[in-house]
Amino acid sequence: MRTLVPVLITAFVGVFMILKFFLVHDGVRTVANELEQWGVVTLAFAIILGVLNLARINLKAVLERKRDWGYKLILLVCMFGMMTAGGVKWYRDIDAARAQKALEAAVAANPVAEGAAPPPAVVEARRASEVAEQRAKFTVFTFIFDQVYTPLSATIYALLAFYVASAAFRSFRAKSLHSALLLIAAVIVMIGRVPVGKVIWSKFPVLQDWIMVWPNTAGQRAILMGAAIGMIATGIRVIFGIERPYLKG
Amino acid sequence: MTAEPKPLLIRFFRALLALDRRWIFLAVGALSLIFLTINVRLPIPVSQQSRDMFNVITSLPPGARVHLSIDYGPSSQAELWPQHVVILRQFFRQRVKVIASSLWADGPSMIERGFREVLEELKKEGIEPKRGVDFVNLGYKAGDRVAIAKIASSFKETFPVDYQGNRTADLPIMQGWDNYSGIDLLITIAVGDPGATEYIQQAQSRYNVRMVAGVTAVLAPQLYSFYQSKNLLGFLGGLAGAAEYETLAGEPGLATRGMNTQSAVHMLIVLLVLAGNAAYFYLRLHGEKVR
Numbered sequence: 001m002r003t004l005v006p007v008l009i010t011a012f013v014g015v016f017m018i019l020k021f022f023l024v025h026d027g028v029r030t031v032a033n034e035l036e037q038w039g040v041v042t043l044a045f046a047i048i049l050g051v052l053n054l055a056r057i058n059l060k061a062v063l064e065r066k067r068d069w070g071y072k073l074i075l076l077v078c079m080f081g082m083m084t085a086g087g088v089k090w091y092r093d094i095d096a097a098r099a100q101k102a103l104e105a106a107v108a109a110n111p112v113a114e115g116a117a118p119p120p121a122v123v124e125a126r127r128a129s130e131v132a133e134q135r136a137k138f139t140v141f142t143f144i145f146d147q148v149y150t151p152l153s154a155t156i157y158a159l160l161a162f163y164v165a166s167a168a169f170r171s172f173r174a175k176s177l178h179s180a181l182l183l184i185a186a187v188i189v190m191i192g193r194v195p196v197g198k199v200i201w202s203k204f205p206v207l208q209d210w211i212m213v214w215p216n217t218a219g220q221r222a223i224l225m226g227a228a229i230g231m232i233a234t235g236i237r238v239i240f241g242i243e244r245p246y247l248k249g
Numbered sequence: 250m251t252a253e254p255k256p257l258l259i260r261f262f263r264a265l266l267a268l269d270r271r272w273i274f275l276a277v278g279a280l281s282l283i284f285l286t287i288n289v290r291l292p293i294p295v296s297q298q299s300r301d302m303f304n305v306i307t308s309l310p311p312g313a314r315v316h317l318s319i320d321y322g323p324s325s326q327a328e329l330w331p332q333h334v335v336i337l338r339q340f341f342r343q344r345v346k347v348i349a350s351s352l353w354a355d356g357p358s359m360i361e362r363g364f365r366e367v368l369e370e371l372k373k374e375g376i377e378p379k380r381g382v383d384f385v386n387l388g389y390k391a392g393d394r395v396a397i398a399k400i401a402s403s404f405k406e407t408f409p410v411d412y413q414g415n416r417t418a419d420l421p422i423m424q425g426w427d428n429y430s431g432i433d434l435l436i437t438i439a440v441g442d443p444g445a446t447e448y449i450q451q452a453q454s455r456y457n458v459r460m461v462a463g464v465t466a467v468l469a470p471q472l473y474s475f476y477q478s479k480n481l482l483g484f485l486g487g488l489a490g491a492a493e494y495e496t497l498a499g500e501p502g503l504a505t506r507g508m509n510t511q512s513a514v515h516m517l518i519v520l521l522v523l524a525g526n527a528a529y530f531y532l533r534l535h536g537e538k539v540r
Contacts (some may be wrong), residue, residue: 021455033402039395040407047391094414137365137412145358150323157324160516165277166270169521173529183526187519193466194487195291196512203293217473223475 007241014239020024041130054079099125099132185211259535262528266539268278271416280517284510290501293508298476299493302461302483304433306336311344313433314426316400319363320450321440322355325465331491334361339368339498341378346422348432350387350408352396352443357388357412365389381420386412393443395442397451401429411499429456438463442491449480463490 013035018031019025058072066072106125112118118126173178191197192208237243261489297464307372309315317337321329340347349360364384371377378384387408390396405417405427417423429435436457439445445462459482466487475481485494488511491504532539 033399033406036399037403037406038394040390040392043392043395043464090414093412097413097415122389142358142361146362147324150326153322153324154318154326158327161281162274162277165514165518165521166273168271168275168518169268169525172522172525174526183522187522190515194512194515195293195492195508196516198294199291205296209296212470212473212478216470220471221474233486 003244003247007244010244010246011239011241014235051079082141082144084145085139089136089139089141092132092139096132097127099129103129173199186213206217258531259537262531263537265524265528266532272477276517277514280402280444280513281510284513285506288510289509291512292418293489293496293505295493295496296474296490298481298483299485299490300483300497302463302477303497305459305461305482306339307343309340309343309345309433312346313343314346314348314431315340315434315436316429316432317347317355317360318435318437318439319349319351319360320353320437320444321352321465322359325440326359328487328491329357329438329440329463331488331502331507332485332494333363334367334498335491335498335504336436336438336463338362338371338500339429341367341371341376341383342374344383347384348387348404348422349385350400352393353388353440354389354391354448357386360386362411363480363528380413381411382422383422385422387417388412394447394451397443397447398455400495401452401456403427405442405483429458432458434458435460436462439468440465441468444468445481445484447477447500451511453480469494471524481507 016032016035019028023029055076058076061068061072062069062076081199103122103125106122110119111120112122172183172186174183188204189208189211191200192204192206197204197208234243238245250301273463317340337347349364350358351360361396362387364380368378369397387404388411390400390407392399396407405423408417411417411420425431428453435453437445437447437460438447439448445464445468448460448462452458460480461483462472462481463485464487464491469484469486469490472481472484472486476484485491488507492508495502495505
C-alpha cells in the first residue's frame with residue numbers, strides 16, 4: 001500500500017498533465033490547472049524546508065563549536081538579517097501602496113476646480129504618500145542588495161575571466177584531430193564575435209556566424225532531440241511506476 | 250627528420266609553458282582596465298538574430314502587453330544588465346505595457362532596479378509610466394517548469410499579489426486578460442535553467458506566443474535551433490548581443506563600451522592558446538616531454 005498509493009498518484013498526475021497538452025476539454029484543463037497550482041505551492045514549501053534545514057545544520061555546528069563554526073555563524077546572521085530586512089521592505093511596500101490608494105480616494109472625494117488650491121485632505125494624503133514611497137524606496141534590504149550582494153556576486157563571476165584565460169593557455173592543445181577542430185572553431189568564434197575581429201579580417205564575423213548557425217545548430221539539435229526522447233522514456237517509466245525516484249527518500 | 254633545435258627558442262618555449270598563471274591574471278586585469286578607459290569605438294557587426302529581435306520589439310504597437318521574465322541575478326549582471334536596460338527603455342518609449350516576473354529568487358530586486366534606473370532616465374524625456382497601469386513587478390515564483398506552465402495558464406492565480414503586495418486582480422494593467430493569449434510578446438532575460446529553453450518548452454510551444462530572449466554568451470549556442478524553428482523570433486547572446494542591440498537602437502551604452510575590453514581579452518586568450526600550442530608542438534618535435 002505504501003508503494004501503490006504514491007505510484008497511483010504519480011500516474012494520475014502524469015496522465016492529466018499529458019492530456020492537458022493535447023485536449024481542450026474544460027474538465028481536463030481545470031484538473032490539470034489545479035494540479036499545477038498544487039505543484040507550485042509544494043515547491044514553495046520546499047524553500048521553507050530548505051531554510052529550516054540550513055538553519056538546523058548550521059546552528060548545531062555553531063552550538064557544538066565544530067570546525068569553521070565562525071563562518072556558519074556569519075551565514076546564519078546574514079540569512080536571518082536579510083530575511084528581517086526583506087520583511088521590513090515588504091511592510092513598507094504595502095504601506096506605500098496603502099498610502100497611494102488613500103491619496104487616490106482623497107482626490108476622488110475632493111474634486112478641485114482647475115487652478116484652485118487642493119483641499120487640505122488631499123495635500124495631507126499626498127504628503128503621506130510621498131513619505132511612504134520614499135520609505136519604501138530606501139530600505140536596508142535595497143541597500144544590502146545593491147551595495148553589498150550585487151558587487152560581491154558580480155566580482156565572483158568576473159573572476160571566471162581570469163581562470164578561463166589561464167586554463168585555456170594550459171589545457172587547450174590540438175593533440176588530436178577532434179581537439180584541433182575544436183580549437184580552430186573556438187579561435188574563429190572568439191575573434192569573430194567581437195568587433196576587433198571585423199577589423200582584423202572582414203570575413204571573421206561571417207565565418208563565426210556560419211559555425212554557430214550550421215555545425216553548432218546541428219549538434220545542439222541532436223542533443224536536444226536525444227534528451228527529449230530520453231525525457232519521454234523516463235516520463236513513461238515514472239507514470240507506469242517502473243521508475244520510482246520519489247520513493248527513495 | 251627534424252630541424253636542428255634552436256636553444257634560444259627552446260628556452261623561450263620552456264619558459265612560456267612554465268609561465269606562472271599570476272602573469273596571465275595580471276595581463277587580463279591590466280588589459281581590462283586599460284580598455285575600459287580607452288574611448289575608441291570599433292564598428293559592431295550586427296547578427297541576424299539581434300536584428301530580428303529588434304524588429305519584433307519595434308513592431309509592437311503602443312498598449313501592447315509584454316511579459317518580461319527576468320531570470321538572472323547580480324552574478325551575471327555584467328552580461329545581462331545592459332540587455333535588460335536597453336530593452337526596458339525601448340518598451341517604455343514605445344508605450345508598451347510591461348508585466349515583469351522572475352523564476353529566480355534574485356530576480357525581483359533586479360526588476361525593481363531596472364524600473365528605478367530606467368524610469369529615472371526617462372523622466373528627463375517626459376515619459377513617466379505608472380506602476381500598476383503601465384508596468385508591474387509580479388515578483389518571484391518558485392517551481393521552475395511547473396511555475397512556467399502555471400503562469401502561462403493564469404497570471405492572476407500564479408501571482409495573487411504583486412511585489413508591492415497589491416492584489417493583481419485589482420491592478421488596471423491586469424484587466425481583461427489572464428494568460429498568454431492576452432500577451433503580445435514573451436521575453437526572458439536568462440542566465441540558465443529555468444530560462445529561455447524552459448519557457449519555449451512549457452509556454453511558447455503550447456500557447457504559440459511570440460517570444461524573444463536575451464541570454465548569456467554561454468547559453469546562446471543552445472538557442473540557434475529554436476531560432477531556426479521560429480520558436481524564438483530573435484535573441485541576444487551575451488554582452489556582444491547587448492552591444493548589437495544598442496547599435497540598432499542608436500544608443501551606445503554599457504555594452505558598447507564593454508566591447509573594447511571584451512575584444513582585448515578575447516585576443517589575449519587567442520594569443521595565449523596559439524602560443525601554448527606553438528610551444529607544445531615545437532618542444533614535442535624536439536623530443537621533449539610536455540603536457
